[in-house]
Amino acid sequence: MNESDNKNSTHFGYQSVPANEKAHRVAEVFHSVADRYDLMNDLMSFGVHRLWKRFTVNLAAARSGERVLDLAGGTGDLAERFAQQVGPEGEVVLADINASMLRHGRDRLTDAGVVGNLRYAQVDAEALPFPENSFNLITIAFGLRNVTDKSAALRSMYRVLKPGGRLLVLEFSKPVLPGLGKVYDAYSFTALPIMGRVVTGDSASYRYLAESIRMHPDQQRLRDMMESAGFERIQFYNLTGGIVAVHRGYKF
Template sequence: MSAQNRQRTENVTEMATSFGFEKVGEGEKQPMVNKVFHQVADRYDIMNDLMSGGMHRIWKDAFVAWLNPPQKQRGSEPFKLLDVAGGTGDISFRVVERSKKTAHSTVFDINGSMLAVGKDRAKENGLISNLEFVEGNAEELPFEDKSFDAYTIAYGIRNVPRIDKALSEAHRVLKRGGRFMCLEFSNVEMPLLDKVYDAFSFNAIPRIGDFVTGDAESYAYLVESIRKFPNQARFKAMIEKAGFQQVTYRNMSGGITAMHSGWKL
């Protein structure tokens, strides 16, 4: 295991005071994370392509395929998705399109700049009528109990200071039989790939970020935050502790990214 991977936090409560590898005070992380995404919002999607070589598109397609939203409306109510940290709309757009525009998604994000980009993209793609954009905190969702059929969060959970609180809120707002799904960078489990991945992440990604956005520091944080996030098994245990059942995960690309799924039964 690489030196960077060994820096993954052993105590998940440390995530609340961990801004990448930097230790910060209680309550300081969220404003710092907000600043990062305000700075990168306009180039966020371009950077995703450059950082992953376009692989993020394949990972997101696989994620939505596993969710498998219904393609016909059941009764009078549409399939209701809460897409947390949904920002620029990548997951929500895929869900709506896969459902043949029968699903409704609430794109929820703490960052108004990311939501603005997502709303513009939704209008351009003719999907705005199936979407709602709401600004707020994943730790305190402004929705009633048992409101949604599914909750997704893609590449956002590691930026939430109190992950346990976000998971508890996810459980609260899901209907009985509802599904929680998370897509997140994870722990590379393939020998040699971990070293290549570390070298690329720590050396190339901040430089690409600097070239494209003029902001190397934000991308250095994003790389570090991946290494601090709990590995697959530890995150699975956190989801189970929040009350979800039948929790499973699937690795993609050797564990560079992982999909987690759990049910509210």
């Protein structure tokens, strides 16, 4: 699946929209759901998203003293774990393009007492405002599919990684188990919008969620995009039958 129909348009779910409008539309989605984001994640995935994120954190293997950038970090569940792992000599930057999500994450982590080695930044993944070779580790969980130009974002992440650093992308992907795709489609396009309407009063945002997942590159296509951005030794790991995949690549 191409990222856009042409250089001036892109996908917002199943809609084709002007490329310069997508970021605003995505922002509206997350402004709408920010306060119930964690609750909806638990409900939608039956809590399994916590296992997906735990797998990602373990695969990332953050070490004491490292600098970590958690992009599209939202409410900070990954950043919280990384802050513990890198210790006082390290640093974690929780970054998100959406002010509502970033504020929610900052408030949650501050209330949890996660201070000292944690910073916050409102950034656009396509043009990261950090010097080259800044971070040992970059993660982006369930955020890449919302980026307008994914290739530009991957190149930007590559630029700010240190040599030897690694990128981990946790994202919805293409089911690989026979028959799972049909069941997953039925759940996504029926249950998710109803759940969104009941819990958040917003069914449209969760309809967009289902559509955006279908428009996101599959496992092999994302691997190829990472390789084109410069990453090496790329591997991906299918979770829950390929509903979710974790891609890991290195900068050398």
